Amino acid sequence: MLLYVCDRQSIREIAADLKLTYGIVHRILDKRGLLGLTSRTRHVEPASEHETALLQQLGNAFRGARLACRLSTQQQAAQVTGLSQPTISKIEGGKLLPNLRDVSRLVRCYRIPPAEGHRLIDLATTLHQLRRARHHKHTTGNG
Secondary structure, eight states, X not given: OOOOOOOHHHHHHHHHHHTOOHHHHHHHHHHTTOSSOOOOOXXXXXXXXXXXXXXXXXXXXXXXXXXXXXXXXXXXXHHXXXXXXXXXXXXXXXXXXXXXXXXXXXXXXXXXXXXXXXXXXXXXXXXXHHHHHHHHHHHHTOO
């Protein structure tokens, strides 16, 4: 499982992409428990059907946005976004939950309108919270 670390530069980039202030984005991320986490890979229980459906929804939205901005191949998208083609493939296929920095980068590079960008960042944030809760449940033995 990958948990996201929000550093100052990441928060600044997200704020700029969403045309919000650093403080507002920091408060939102802090309220959602996404500050100060570390990246690590751990065994977690398989995703719920709900989580899988949300991840697929996120992937489909990014695939649609890529095609809408006339990037017909994932390789073209990789060159524009700075992400690798396999990473883009996994995101679009609903196999990888991108960190919030990469979600913000995709929103910016695909020129996704602000309202839709907010929705996609909220969706990714929700997925990170679900995974974090599942990871916590698994590591503490509660449940």
